[in-house]
Amino acid sequence: MTVADHRSSRGLAAPSVGVGFKPEHFEAIVETHPGLGFFEVHAENYMGAGGAPHRRLDAIRERYPLSLHGVGLSIGSPGPLDRAHLQRLAAVAKRFEPTLVSEHLAWSTHEGAFLNDLLPLPYTNETVARVSEHIDEVQNALGRTMLLENPSTYVLFAESTWAETDFLREIARRTGCGLLLDVSNVFVSAVNHGFDPELYLADFPLSAVGEIHLAGCADDSDDAGLPLLIDAHNSPVRDAVWSLYSTTIRRLGATPTLIEWDNDVPAWPTLLSEARRAERAIAETAKSLECADVL
Amino acid sequence: MSFETTVHAFAAALGEPSAPPPAMTHGRMGAPDARRFAVYRNNVAVGLIGALETRYPVSRRIVGDELFRGMARAFVRANKPCSAVMIAYGGEFPEFAADYLAAAEAGSSLEDDGSGRNRHREERSDAAIQRAAGRPSTPGLLRRSPSGRTGVSRRPMALNDDRGSIQPHHATVCLADVAELENAWVEAYHAEDASVATVGELAGLSPDHLPGTRIAFHPAARLLRFATPAASNWASAQDPDHPVALAEGRGEDALITRPDCDVRVRVLPPLAYDFALKMQEGATLIEAFTAVDDPAFDFGTHLVGLVESGAVVSIIPGQAS
Numbered sequence: 001m002t003v004a005d006h007r008s009s010r011g012l013a014a015p016s017v018g019v020g021f022k023p024e025h026f027e028a029i030v031e032t033h034p035g036l037g038f039f040e041v042h043a044e045n046y047m048g049a050g051g052a053p054h055r056r057l058d059a060i061r062e063r064y065p066l067s068l069h070g071v072g073l074s075i076g077s078p079g080p081l082d083r084a085h086l087q088r089l090a091a092v093a094k095r096f097e098p099t100l101v102s103e104h105l106a107w108s109t110h111e112g113a114f115l116n117d118l119l120p121l122p123y124t125n126e127t128v129a130r131v132s133e134h135i136d137e138v139q140n141a142l143g144r145t146m147l148l149e150n151p152s153t154y155v156l157f158a159e160s161t162w163a164e165t166d167f168l169r170e171i172a173r174r175t176g177c178g179l180l181l182d183v184s185n186v187f188v189s190a191v192n193h194g195f196d197p198e199l200y201l202a203d204f205p206l207s208a209v210g211e212i213h214l215a216g217c218a219d220d221s222d223d224a225g226l227p228l229l230i231d232a233h234n235s236p237v238r239d240a241v242w243s244l245y246s247t248t249i250r251r252l253g254a255t256p257t258l259i260e261w262d263n264d265v266p267a268w269p270t271l272l273s274e275a276r277r278a279e280r281a282i283a284e285t286a287k288s289l290e291c292a293d294v295l
Numbered sequence: 296m297s298f299e300t301t302v303h304a305f306a307a308a309l310g311e312p313s314a315p316p317p318a319m320t321h322g323r324m325g326a327p328d329a330r331r332f333a334v335y336r337n338n339v340a341v342g343l344i345g346a347l348e349t350r351y352p353v354s355r356r357i358v359g360d361e362l363f364r365g366m367a368r369a370f371v372r373a374n375k376p377c378s379a380v381m382i383a384y385g386g387e388f389p390e391f392a393a394d395y396l397a398a399a400e401a402g403s404s405l406e407d408d409g410s411g412r413n414r415h416r417e418e419r420s421d422a423a424i425q426r427a428a429g430r431p432s433t434p435g436l437l438r439r440s441p442s443g444r445t446g447v448s449r450r451p452m453a454l455n456d457d458r459g460s461i462q463p464h465h466a467t468v469c470l471a472d473v474a475e476l477e478n479a480w481v482e483a484y485h486a487e488d489a490s491v492a493t494v495g496e497l498a499g500l501s502p503d504h505l506p507g508t509r510i511a512f513h514p515a516a517r518l519l520r521f522a523t524p525a526a527s528n529w530a531s532a533q534d535p536d537h538p539v540a541l542a543e544g545r546g547e548d549a550l551i552t553r554p555d556c557d558v559r560v561r562v563l564p565p566l567a568y569d570f571a572l573k574m575q576e577g578a579t580l581i582e583a584f585t586a587v588d589d590p591a592f593d594f595g596t597h598l599v600g601l602v603e604s605g606a607v608v609s610i611i612p613g614q615a616s
Contacts, residue, residue, distance in 0.1 A: 047380045048485030049514070052556040055488075072379020078298040085379055110306040113375030116346070117338040119305065122319075126298045154331040155320035159296055192331075194323050223328045230334060 016256040017278045018067060019271050026056050028268040033063060036275060038099060040067035040258050046096070047088045054095075061096055067211065067258065068098035072114060075134045075148070076107040076121040090141050100211055100256065102147035102180045103138070105131065105168070122157035123167040132174040139177060147178040147210045152185035152217075152231035154192055164189075169205040178210035183248055184260075187241050188217050188229040197244055206252050214245060214278065215260040234263035236274060246281050250289065254282045309336050310372075343371040343384070350385045350481055353532045354392065354474040357539050366395045382485055389474035396467040465523070469541045472525035473532065476549060479517045480560065483553045486515035491554045492607040494599055500612055506581035507613015510574050510598075515553035516606040518563075518572050522546040526562045554605020561604060567597045574601070579613055 018038035021029075029039075039060050046053055060066070070089055073081065093101055106118035121127050139145055150168060162170070168179055181204060190197035216235030220228040237245075237259070249255060259274040301319055308314040316332035347367040348355055355363040370391045376384040491513060500508060519525075524542045526549045532539045548568035550561045563571065566587050573583035584594045601607055 044379050044381060048382050050488035051483075051485050051515070051553065053485070055556050072381075074379075078302050082378070088380065107302060108379065110302060112377060114377065114379045114381075115306070115309065115339050116342040116376065116379075116381065117335055119302075119309075119335060122298070122301055124298070130298060154334045155316070155322060155328065157301065158319050158321060159301065192323075220330070220334070222322050222330045224322070224324050226323055228331065228334070 016254055017259070017275045017282070018064075018256065019259045019275050020262060021057070021060055022265050022271075023053070023056060024265060025268045025271065026059075030059060030063075034272055036064060036272075037256060038065040038067050038258075040069050040100075040260075043068050043070040043089050043092050044072050046092050057096055065100075066096055066098040067100040067102065067256070068093055068096065070101070070103040071118070072108055073103050073138065074107045074109040074114075075103050075138065076105055076119070076127070076131060077109060077134075078107075078127075078130060081134050081137055082109060086138060086141050089138075090143075093142055093144075100147060101142060101144065102149055102211065104149045105151050105171075118151060120151060120153045120155060120157070123160040123162035123164060125161065128162065128167055128170050128174075132171050135171060135175040135177050139175065145177055147180040148172070149180035149182050149213065150185050150204075152182070152188040152192075152229075154228065154230075156193060163203070165200060165203040165205070169208070172205055172208040177208075179205065179208040180211045180213060181206075181209045181248065181255075182213035182215070182260075183244050184213065184215040184217060184237065184241050185231060187238070187244060188231050191227055191229045194226075198247065201244060201248055206248075209252060209255060212245070212248065212252075212255050212257040213260050214241060214257060214274075215262075232263060233260055235261075236270075237277075242277070242281060245278070246285055249282055250285050254286065257282070308332065309339055312336065340368065340371060343376070344368060346381050347371070347385050347388055351388060351474055351477050353477055353529050354389075354470060357470055357473060357528075357532050357541065358396075366392050369395060382481070386478050386482075389471050389478055392474055393467055393471035396470065397464070400464065400467065465543065466541060469523045469525070469528055472521040472523045473529045475521070476519060476525050476529050476551075476560070479519055479549075479551050480558050483515040483517055483551045483558045486513075486553060489513050489515075489608045491605045492602055492610050494602050496610050497599060497602050500610070501615070503615035504612035506579060508580045509577060509611045509613070510601070510607045511609040511611065512575045513552065513554065513606055513608045515551070515558070516575075516604075517549075517551040518568060518575060519549045519551070520546065520568060521549065525549065526560055529560070550601075550604060550606060552605040559604065566592050567600070570594060570597055571601055571606070574598075 016037040018036055018040055021039040021041050041057065046057055048054070057066075068089075073085060073089060075081070104118050105121070107121055108115050108117060108119060121131075135146065135148065148168065148171060150164065171177065172179055183201075186197045186200050186204075189195075190200060214237045215231065215233045216237055218230040218232040218234065220230050222228045245257075249257075257278050259271065259278060261271055261274070265271075296319060301317075304317045304319065308317045316327040316329050318327055320327055320332060322328035322331045344364060344367040347370065348363065351363070358366070367388075370385075370388055374387060374391070492510070524544050524547045526547045528541050531537070531542070548563045548565060550563050550568075550571065552559050552561070566589055570583050570587050570592065573586045574580070578586065580594065580598065584592065587594070602610070
């Protein structure tokens with residue numbers, strides 16, 4: 001079975017750029033009704049029983065398509081999925097009817113305790129099988145395909161036998177799931193592990209990509225004094241990531257793209273300007289491709 | 296090494312700050328790297344501590360950032376969330392904080408408060424946003440602190456309080472009560488939606504049906520009885536223009552409601568609380584009035600008050616007697 005093609009627009013009209021919906025921006029959004037492709041939310045924030053969170057998201061959903069991004073399903077766990085949490089995710093998806101649903105290649109729960117971070121896993125025959133099983137279960141429960149996001153990582157595992165791009169390609173092949181290509185995560189991991197992000201992207205199974213994430217990162221260093229980037233989501237997207245993004249959409253075409261700014265959330269105009277920059281990158285790439293066709 | 300063994304070793308090292316990075320992990324030098332692993336360890340701790348800071352902003356203001364972080368760090372080490380639904384995490388923190396502060400008063404050392412060096416993925420809750428934007432005021436329903444005390448510092452209040460005006464144990468109880476109120480506020484914020492009954496419906500009841508009338512409470516409505524002036528302390532501690540000043544004095548009973556999106560906190564007179572609690576438990580109007588045991592108790596006014604506050608979703612008339 002070949003990797004399913006997830007490049008169709010999936011009902012998202014151009015422009016297909018979106019931002020994370022943050023409650024502090026709600027008034028600005030409903031008052032100005034900005035032209036955006038979609039809003040994305042963390043599924044877990046809408047797993048309460050009601051109140052303002054649901055009310056606001058209903059109002060957003062009336063006006064825009066939604067992307068539902070889970071952070072707590074722990075698809076990368078060795079043990080079984082938390083069925084109760086999967087049901088909660090399915091309930092949120094049913095309630096808000098998102099156009100896109102995604103989760104992470106990571107684990108976050110261990111022995112019943114939720115660790116509230118996206119933790120890495122080795123890439124082995126055992127883990128590719130286990131992650132694929134989990135994704136099958138998720139897609140069955142949701143009654144739709146999901147997108148799996150590539151991680152940002154700070155450590156590697158000695159026991160890994162698969163390259164990350166091959167690992168993701170194989171999961172997509174086995175399950176028919178799509179991929180969420182987080183270009184910032186590629187950049188962060190590339191700096192952290194000393195590989196060329198362009199080579200990673202050249203090897204990435206782009207036909208499976210249904211969404212792109214772009215986010216800011218923070219600088220740090222490791223024990224050896226080598227640079228370490230932290231996937232902080234707390235700042236504008238760096239120029240190097242914009243460059244990788246242009247390269248990616250040159251190959252992929254316009255793809256739903258999310259500006260992911262979760263910490264130190266800026267004022268609405270700042271977040272919106274990041275989205276407009278993504279739109280310009282798409283337009284410029286499209287134009288340069290047209291020129292190339294003409295020449 | 297099996298997948299399960301790897302994750303188990305990783306999780307074990309995460310939970311123990313002094314543990315070396317797991318042997319099967321490596322950085323660019325091909326060996327385990329403590330700073331790289333610390334990113335994960337700090338993300339876990341700082342993320343969970345952040346969730347408590349978001350849930351208990353007033354308590355945090357009362358005790359100060361440093362003491363709050365110490366308490367939160369200790370709580371997080373002992374209490375991991377049992378689900379990924381972080382909006383439900385931390386309900387046991389008020390009781391933990393009381394024990395923690397009591398231990399501090401008794402002279403036990405506090406946990407070392409290392410700062411989280413790394414950034415972390417954090418999702419501010421909707422509740423925090425509402426509070427930051429200015430909690431909706433309900434004029435007349437909250438009494439400001441009556442103490443008039445000025446010049447109270449924001450030092451951690453349980454330690455070295457040389458003013459002597461508030462006994463340390465009372466300050467601890469005050470803080471725990473405010474934290475309980477905050478927790479109930481968050482629960483109300485996320486509670487199920489329901490349409491509220493109206494005063495018009497109440498007015499439409501015939502006198503024959505009144506004694507046997509029952510009411511059904513809104514899922515968000517909560518009644519809390521405190522031994523300290525918790526609601527007043529909660530309100531006054533939010534005022535950014537004034538230093539925190541915890542009031543002494545008698546306890547308060549609070550009614551929390553959320554008829555629409557906004558959470559409201561009211562102080563109830565003691566008999567009104569007793570009356571409301573009976574009604575919440577399913578008593579008829581006559582049963583609740585009898586339980587209050589005060590012929591002067593104006594049950595009509597208090598019943599109207601309950602309905603007006605948004606605490607009631609349905610009024611079930613009694614049978615004509």
